[in-house]
Amino acid sequence: MKQALFALLIVALVAASAFAQFKVGLVTDVGGIDDKSFNQGTWEGIVRFAQDNKLPKANYKYLQSSAEADYVPNLSTFADDALNLIIAPGFLFEKAMGDVAANYPTRKFLLIHSVVS
Helix, strand or coil: HHHHHHHHHHHHHHHHHHCCCCEEEEEECCCCCCCCCHHHHHHHHHHHHHHCCCCHHEEEEEEEECHHHHHHHHHHHHCCCCCCCCEEEEEHHHHHHHHHHHCCCCCCCECCCCCCC
């Protein structure tokens, strides 16, 4: 019994330290971070995840897109920063996400409300 508890404690400590290093970024569409839609809901989910897993504030961030022309540069910025997960909310990112993901095959991208083929 003690060995099982010790093993569980070790797993919990390893998982906690792994999350402490986890970095996630959101690239908004032109609606802004407080659009009461996909951008805002996604950001609130990221913040909740970060708080639940005790991520340092430096480990989660967003980049605001002012125009569709900002999508590729913003996604690429987070890929260059080696974030663990790069998120874009909405079908408007479909082409940009596909283009950037092809240039960064080792990065993890999440596109909400669409699929990149």
